[in-house]
Amino acid sequence: EDQVTQSPEALRLQEGESSSLNCSYTVSGLRGLFWYRQDPGKGPEFLFTLYSAGEEKEKERLKATLTKKESFLHITAPKPEDSATYLCAVLSFGNEKLTFGTGTRLTIIP
Amino acid sequence: GAGVSQTPSNKVTEKGKYVELRCDPISGHTALYWYRQSLGQGPEFLIYFQGTGAADDSGLPNDRFFAVRPEGSVSTLKIQRTERGDSAVYLCASSLGIGGQNIQYFGAGTRLSVL
Numbered sequence: 001e002d003q004v005t006q007s008p009e010a011l012r013l014q015e016g017e018s019s020s021l022n023c024s025y026t027v028s029g030l031r032g033l034f035w036y037r038q039d040p041g042k043g044p045e046f047l048f049t050l051y052s053a054g055e056e057k058e059k060e061r062l063k064a065t066l067t068k069k070e071s072f073l074h075i076t077a078p079k080p081e082d083s084a085t086y087l088c089a090v091l092s093f094g095n096e097k098l099t100f101g102t103g104t105r106l107t108i109i110p
Numbered sequence: 111g112a113g114v115s116q117t118p119s120n121k122v123t124e125k126g127k128y129v130e131l132r133c134d135p136i137s138g139h140t141a142l143y144w145y146r147q148s149l150g151q152g153p154e155f156l157i158y159f160q161g162t163g164a165a166d167d168s169g170l171p172n173d174r175f176f177a178v179r180p181e182g183s184v185s186t187l188k189i190q191r192t193e194r195g196d197s198a199v200y201l202c203a204s205s206l207g208i209g210g211q212n213i214q215y216f217g218a219g220t221r222l223s224v225l
Contacts, residue, residue, distance in 0.1 A: 004152075031212075032211065032212070034213075034214075036216075042219075043114070043201055043203075043216035043217050043218045043219050044153065044201070044216045045216070046214075046215060046216075049211060049213060087152055087153075089152070091212060095166065096141065096143075096158055096160075096165070096166065096208045096212060097143070097155035097158060097166065097169065098145075098153070098155065098214060099155070100152030100153050100154070101152050102150065102151055102152050
């Protein structure tokens with residue numbers, strides 16, 4: 001059974017204070033690892049997909065990296081509008097369902 | 111449409127009643143997924159469709175839950191004899207198809223409250 005663990009559960013940063021969110025996973029065969037952003041009262045918004053260890057992707061102040069056991073979402077010089085819950089999910093070979101972690105609730109203080 | 115559309119956005123019902131939740135996927139997307147999200151948790155898979163058929167319904171919690179997609183586009187999630195434990199946000203997602211990258215795009219969800 002696929003499993004995803006995210007840490008920390010919550011993170012408060014000052015505006016401009018860089019940090020990283022962690023996603024550890026266990027899958028029988030990784031087909032893809034996904035990062036989503038979720039704002040209160042809204043559905044998850046797709047950010048990145050990573051497929052193989054060593055892969056990196058960037059979007060504005062966010063960079064996602066992948067190893068064989070975990071993924072990191074690095075946030076550089078965050079702004080208050082980056083405040084949201086960040087969800088990590090995995091897709092394994094042989095099925096089409098995403099398995100999600102419980103998310104990291106990120107708050108950026110002006 | 112521009113994105114996945116779910117209606118209603120909120121549904122309040124009484125214990126024991128029947129409810130239907132609707133999902134309109136992104137135009138051209140052949141795969142459609144239902145997830146359920148409880149407060150403070152990540153979404154949990156319920157069922158997915160490829161075309162008109164339910165390809166995997168392993169996440170449906172019991173036989174009170176049923177979903178259909180009769181024409182391969184709009185889907186309806188049906189819950190019979192609702193229980194207070196069914197209260198959650200029900201999310202729908204769609205993707206271009208199965209296999210490959212399978213990036214799933216989510217709607218805003220239907221918040222179901224069972225009193």
